[in-house]
Every structure is written in C-alpha cells, then in structure tokens.
Amino acid sequence: MLNNKLLSDQEISRLSKDIPSWQLKDKKLIRTFHFKNFVEAFGFMTKVAILAESFCHHPEWMNVYSKVEIQLTTHDLGGISSNDFELAKAIDRL
Amino acid sequence: MLNNKLLSDQEISRLSKDIPSWQLKDKKLIRTFHFKNFVEAFGFMTKVAILAESFCHHPEWMNVYSKVEIQLTTHDLGGISSNDFELAKAIDRL
Amino acid sequence: MLNNKLLSDQEISRLSKDIPSWQLKDKKLIRTFHFKNFVEAFGFMTKVAILAESFCHHPEWMNVYSKVEIQLTTHDLGGISSNDFELAKAIDRL
Amino acid sequence: MLNNKLLSDQEISRLSKDIPSWQLKDKKLIRTFHFKNFVEAFGFMTKVAILAESFCHHPEWMNVYSKVEIQLTTHDLGGISSNDFELAKAIDRL
Numbered sequence: 001m002l003n004n005k006l007l008s009d010q011e012i013s014r015l016s017k018d019i020p021s022w023q024l025k026d027k028k029l030i031r032t033f034h035f036k037n038f039v040e041a042f043g044f045m046t047k048v049a050i051l052a053e054s055f056c057h058h059p060e061w062m063n064v065y066s067k068v069e070i071q072l073t074t075h076d077l078g079g080i081s082s083n084d085f086e087l088a089k090a091i092d093r094l
Numbered sequence: 095m096l097n098n099k100l101l102s103d104q105e106i107s108r109l110s111k112d113i114p115s116w117q118l119k120d121k122k123l124i125r126t127f128h129f130k131n132f133v134e135a136f137g138f139m140t141k142v143a144i145l146a147e148s149f150c151h152h153p154e155w156m157n158v159y160s161k162v163e164i165q166l167t168t169h170d171l172g173g174i175s176s177n178d179f180e181l182a183k184a185i186d187r188l
Numbered sequence: 189m190l191n192n193k194l195l196s197d198q199e200i201s202r203l204s205k206d207i208p209s210w211q212l213k214d215k216k217l218i219r220t221f222h223f224k225n226f227v228e229a230f231g232f233m234t235k236v237a238i239l240a241e242s243f244c245h246h247p248e249w250m251n252v253y254s255k256v257e258i259q260l261t262t263h264d265l266g267g268i269s270s271n272d273f274e275l276a277k278a279i280d281r282l
Numbered sequence: 283m284l285n286n287k288l289l290s291d292q293e294i295s296r297l298s299k300d301i302p303s304w305q306l307k308d309k310k311l312i313r314t315f316h317f318k319n320f321v322e323a324f325g326f327m328t329k330v331a332i333l334a335e336s337f338c339h340h341p342e343w344m345n346v347y348s349k350v351e352i353q354l355t356t357h358d359l360g361g362i363s364s365n366d367f368e369l370a371k372a373i374d375r376l
Contacts, residue, residue: 038340039188042331043141046234049324050133054242058320062344094133132246136237140328143230148336152226156250227332227376235325282321 006077007078007085019088022072027079028060029072041066042094051090057083100171101178101179116166121173123166123182135160138188145184150151151177194265195273196226207276210260216248217260218277229254232282239278245271288359289367301370304354309361310342311354311370323348326376333372339365 007015013026022029034040045061045068052058060071072088075082102108106118116123129135139155139162146152154164154165168175195203200212210217223229233249240246248259249282262269264270289297294306304311317323327350328345334340342353354370356363 038331038335039141039144042144042328042335043137044323045331046140046237046328047133047137049234049320049327050136050238050241053238053320053324054244056242058347060344060346062342065340079100080326094137108196132237136234136241139237140230140234140331143226143233143328144332144335147226147230147332148338150336152253154250154252156248159246160244227329230332231325231329231376234328235321238321238324282325 004074004081004083005087006074006079006081012080015082015085019085021092022088024080027073029080029084031070031088033068033070035066035068038065041068041094044068047094048080048091051094052087055083055087055090057087059087098146098171098175098177100173100175107109109179110175113179113186115186116182118174121167123174123178125164125182125185127164129160129162132159132168135162138162141188142185143173145188146181149177149181149184151181153181192262192265192269192271194262194267194269201266203270204274207273207280209280212268215261217268217272218278219258219279220233221256221258223254223256226253229256232256235282236279239282240275243271243275243278245275247275284372285361286356286359286365288356288361288363294362297333297364297367301367301374303374304370309355311327311362313352313370313373315350315352317348317350320347322323323350326350330373334369334376335371337369339369341369 012031016024022031024050032042035044040079045063058077070091073079074083110118116125127138129138135157139157142153142164156163164185166178167173168177196243204212210219221232221277223232233251236247236258258279260272261267262271298306304313315326317326323345327345330341330362352367352373354360356365
C-alpha cells in the first residue's frame with residue numbers, strides 16, 4: 001500500500017466509525033473474535049493471513065482455542081495508519 | 095478411526111441419504127463447493143485439512159480459484175468405507 | 189500484476205530454463221511435489237495460497253495425502269503468461 | 283489423548299531434557315520461532331494447527347510477522363501435563 005501515513009487523532013476518531021467492532025487502545029486497533037471451536041478459529045486466521053500478505057500489512061495476533069485477538073498498528077510509523085483501517089475493514093468483510 | 099470397513103452397495107445407498115449434497119461416482123463420494131473468492135475457498139480448505147488429519151482420513155481434492163472439489167474414497171480398501179461418510183458429514187457441518 | 193501478456197513459444201522455451209522442475213504440457217506449467225506426510229503437504233499449500241493471492245494469480249491444483257500437483261496457466265489469455273512464470277519461481281523459492 | 287495428568291516438578295524437569303529449545307515459565311512450556319518472513323511463519327502455524335487438533339490439545343500462541351511464540355499448558359489441570367510435552371515434541375519434529 002503506497003502513501004501510507006500516520007493518522008491524526010481526529011482522523012482516527014472519524015474513521016473508527018466505519019469499524020465499530022474495533023477498540024482503540026495504546027495506538028492500536030483491537031478486536032477479539034470468538035468461534036465455536038479451534039477449527040473455525042484457525043480457518044478464519046488463514047483467511048486473515050492471506051489478506052494480510054496481499055495488503056503487505058500484518059497483524060499482531062494471538063489465538064487460544066476458539067478465541068482470536070487481532071491488534072493492528074503500524075510499527076514503522078509508530079501509530080495507527082490508513083493501512084490499519086484498510087486491513088480492519090477487510091477483516092470485517094470476511 | 096478404528097474398525098473401518100468397506101461398505102456394501104446397500105449400506106452406501108442407505109447412508110447416502112444423510113449426505114444428499116454428495117454424489118456417488120466411481121466408488122467415490124464427490125462434492126463441489128463454490129465460494130465467492132479464493133480467500134474464502136482456501137479458508138474452507140484449511141478447515142477441511144484440519145478435520146481430515148484428526149480423522150486420519152484424507153481427501154483427494156482440487157481447487158481452482160473459488161471452486162473446491164472433494165473426492166472421498168478409501169484407497170486401502172478399494173472403495174467407500176464408513177470413514178468416507180464420517181468425513182463427508184464432518185465437512186457438511188462446517 | 190500489471191501488463192501481463194501471453195508468451196510466445198520462443199519466450200516460453202527461454203523462460204523455462206529458469207524453472208527446470210516444471211513441465212510444459214497443454215499450455216500449462218506443471219510441477220508435482222512430494223512431502224513426507226499430509227501435514228507437510230498442507231503447510232506447503234498454505235504458503236502457496238498466500239503467495240498466489242498476493243500475486244493475484246491462482247493455481248489449479250490437487251492434493252492427495254502427501255502429494256501436491258500444481259498447474260499454472262492464464263485462463264483469461266488462453267495460455268501461459270509471465271504471471272505463470274513469476275508464480276512458478278516464487279513457489280520454487282519456498 | 284487419554285490418561286492425561288498433571289506432572290510433578292520432578293517429572294517436568296526430567297522430560298524437559300527431551301525438548302531443550304523450550305523454556306519453562308509460569309507453568310507453561312514456551313518456545314519462540316523466527317522465520318524469514320510472514321509466509322514461512324504462517325505455513326509453520328498451519329502445520330502446528332493441524333497437529334494440535336489431531337492431538338486434541340491446543341496452544342496459546344501469538345504471531346507478529348516472522349515471529350511465532352507458542353505457549354503450552356493444560357488449563358483443565360492447571361499446569362503442565364504429558365500432553366504439553368507430546369505436542370512440544372511433535373512441533374519440534376516439524
């Protein structure tokens with residue numbers, strides 16, 4: 001993704017309305033997903049992995065059994081960028 | 095899966111009623127799945143792969159973009175066994 | 189991948205030298221991979237899937253237990269394109 | 283896995299010699315893996331996911347780009363069990 005840049009608090013606040021399931025914390029977008037079992041959770045993770053690589057933007061994420069927590073931030077820029085919002089929206093569309 | 099055995103035509107015919115989406119052809123159970131794109135198709139394949147390994151019973155399958163075709167048969171026994179029906183039902187439950 | 193185009197027989201012949209493990213057949217690049225078991229085979233398939241989506245170019249492929257056969261062609265153009273060679277090379281690098 | 287049980291400190295200490303790459307911390311077996319990129323990291327995760335489900339024993343794990351951290355513990359029993367060692371060894375064999 002070209003022209004990626006750090007977003008101002010105002011921009012973050014405005015864009016967050018498009019992704020109401022994500023929480024803003026410590027300069028990260030965070031969402032926790034619950035599935036009925038591990039198989040469903042990992043099937044979802046595989047879809048996110050494929051998306052992430054094609055976006056050239058990767059999550060910090062953890063899984064335990066049926067729970068997946070995804071954290072999005074842009075390390076290179078030290079905060080939340082438009083890439084984080086794009087990936088969050090793509091994950092929401094899954 | 096223990097005690098796996100080849101099924102008679104009569105048993106196959108009876109058990110097939112539980113999996114109406116599968117077709118019987120050349121001593122195989124066959125079902126084709128269509129998804130909206132490759133990401134969804136491969137997410138599904140990952141779930142099937144995890145199931146298959148835990149069943150110790152693996153499909154013959156092919157994928158092209160959003161289409162996945164799964165063929166189930168039991169090579170060791172030379173035909174359709176109860177394992178094939180169990181895996182077909184587990185896939186249907188996904 | 190932009191500017192993708194069908195390759196002439198001459199170009200295909202020249203480029204094929206970079207991917208000696210692939211065979212040319214029916215306007216497709218074909219390679220069969222063997223692994224020690226299903227887990228290794230599907231781990232490989234996941235890596236190929238992630239690559240394929242990020243290349244926006246997807247294989248026709250089949251798997252049975254430890255064997256994976258990949259066929260690359262460009263349906264839109266009716267033959268082998270530079271995308272097929274790029275994906276073949278990326279798969280070889282895995 | 284049948285007959286799973288909590289291990290004594292002595293048993294843990296003895297079994298740990300078989301898995302020298304894992305660290306013991308807070309009643310968990312922990313190992314961090316580094317790969318050359320995200321594609322390799324997630325390919326590995328898929329293999330671990332398939333193993334874990336077939337063992338009916340799942341990790342707590344996190345990934346960021348090329349790094350995967352796996353933590354093994356048995357929540358039901360409140361500590362480290364033989365299942366944790368079995369899964370650790372299977373992961374090491376990948």
